[in-house]
Amino acid sequence: MIKLIVTDLDGTLLTDNHEVPDRFWKIADRLFEKGIKLGIATGRPHFSITDKFQSIVNQLYAISDNGSLIIYNEKELLSKSLPKQEIEALVLAARTVDNAWPILCGRDHWFLENSDEALMNAVYAYHSNFKFVDDLTKIDADILKMTVYDYAGSEQNSYPRYKSFENRLKIAVGGAKWLDIMRPDVNKGEAVQILQSLHNISPDETLVFGDFMNDYEMMKTATYSYAMKNANPKLKEVANYVTEKDNNNAGILDVIESLCFTD
Numbered sequence: 001m002i003k004l005i006v007t008d009l010d011g012t013l014l015t016d017n018h019e020v021p022d023r024f025w026k027i028a029d030r031l032f033e034k035g036i037k038l039g040i041a042t043g044r045p046h047f048s049i050t051d052k053f054q055s056i057v058n059q060l061y062a063i064s065d066n067g068s069l070i071i072y073n074e075k076e077l078l079s080k081s082l083p084k085q086e087i088e089a090l091v092l093a094a095r096t097v098d099n100a101w102p103i104l105c106g107r108d109h110w111f112l113e114n115s116d117e118a119l120m121n122a123v124y125a126y127h128s129n130f131k132f133v134d135d136l137t138k139i140d141a142d143i144l145k146m147t148v149y150d151y152a153g154s155e156q157n158s159y160p161r162y163k164s165f166e167n168r169l170k171i172a173v174g175g176a177k178w179l180d181i182m183r184p185d186v187n188k189g190e191a192v193q194i195l196q197s198l199h200n201i202s203p204d205e206t207l208v209f210g211d212f213m214n215d216y217e218m219m220k221t222a223t224y225s226y227a228m229k230n231a232n233p234k235l236k237e238v239a240n241y242v243t244e245k246d247n248n249n250a251g252i253l254d255v256i257e258s259l260c261f262t263d
Contacts, residue, residue, distance in 0.1 A: 002260050003205040005031065006039035006063070006192050006218065009052070010175065011211035011247050012228055013040075020052060021250040027257065032059055036260060039063055039195060041188040043147070043174040043214055045105055046071060047129050065105055066172060066180050066214050067191035068144035078194060079107075080183050081142045086169060088137040090146050090181055093161055099151040100158045100179075104136050104143045111139055122149055122177065145182045147174065154179040172214040173232075180214055189217025196221065207259060209243070209252045210235060226255055 007013045014020060031038050039061035040049050046064040050057050058073045070078040082090075087104065094102035101119050104111040110123065110130040123130055133139060150158040158179045162171045170187060174180040188210075196206060206222035208215075211231040219225040219239045227239035230246040243251035 001205060002036060002207050002224065004037045004039070004192075004195060004199065004201045005207045005209075005256065005260075006041050006061070006188075006195070006222075007209040007252055008188075008211060008215050008218075009040060009042040009044060009049075011230060012209050012215075013247070013252055014052075015248045021253060023250055023253050025055075027253055028056055028059075030261060031256070032056075034260065037061065037195065037199060037201075039192070041067065041191060041208075041210075041215075041218060043145075043172075043178065043180050045110065045129070045144075046107060061195055063188060063191040065144040065186075066170075066174065066182055067186045067188045068182055069107065070191055070194065077198075078191070079142075079144075080186050081144055082146065082169075082181070082183060084143075086165075087139070087143060087146065090162075090165070090169075091136045093165075094146075094148050094158070097148070097150070097158045097161050101149045102136055103130075103147045103149060104139055104141075105145045105147055106141045106143055109141075111136060111141070118151060119149055145180055145186075147181070148179040150177050150179060153177065172216075173212060174214040175212055187217040188215060189219075189221050192218055192221040207256070209255070210239075211247065224259065226252070228252070 041063040043066045049062045062071045091102050148158045155173045170182045172180045204223045207224040208218050208222040209226045211228040225239045226241045227236040229243050245251035
């Protein structure tokens with residue numbers, strides 16, 4: 001019996017237009033009625049989850065910034081910030097990569113140095129809570145993660161520049177144009193395990209969905225681990241299952257209905 005469901009957002013639950021499928025809302029209500037716990041695990045910030053799921057946000061486990069922050073019913077269950085001494089080096093490294101822009105992700109705002117049109121279009125697709133600053137290395141705020149928006153492709157272009165940081169930080173390709181950098185003990189899988197421990201839920205009772213490599217660790221926490229049909233091939237290799245439909249055709253909802261609503 002499934003007791004916990006955790007899903008990624010972009011490329012997974014959401015369509016390519018960043019929309020929640022209409023069917024989701026009734027399915028979520030049925031899950032809550034059955035006592036099944038539902039989590040959203042995303043590289044997005046917490047306020048983006050709040051914007052997308054206003055009507056049910058206090059019933060969700062909101063896992064934001066790839067597991068850096070977990071909030072349930074306005075209660076903070078976990079918060080892990082980037083070490084301040086690492087931020088300057090991370091920002092300076094991004095400045096050496098062509099076609100890439102660093103963004104510092106705080107709990108309430110994203111901080112940017114540049115108002116490039118393509119960058120702004122990408123940021124607006126997720127939220128509008130951002131601030132422009134002259135120098136990201138001078139920010140005095142708790143930063144949950146740094147993300148790099150890479151026009152040329154994060155896996156091929158910016159990721160190689162950050163491989164040297166992997167001995168002390170978590171580097172994750174979060175999307176075709178996104179590279180995420182967190183504390184070494186932060187990932188979505190760790191967040192799922194916290195929820196499992198909190199509620200005495202086993203991997204056999206857990207269902208997870210993802211599409212990109214920032215979902216990699218999460219795939220290992222559940223017997224019912226699903227990579228999306230449209231997922232990165234490397235994620236499909238570690239997932240136990242692949243959805244029959246992609247994110248634009250509500251692939252995860254068919255799986256949830258088949259596994260959770262059989263009575």
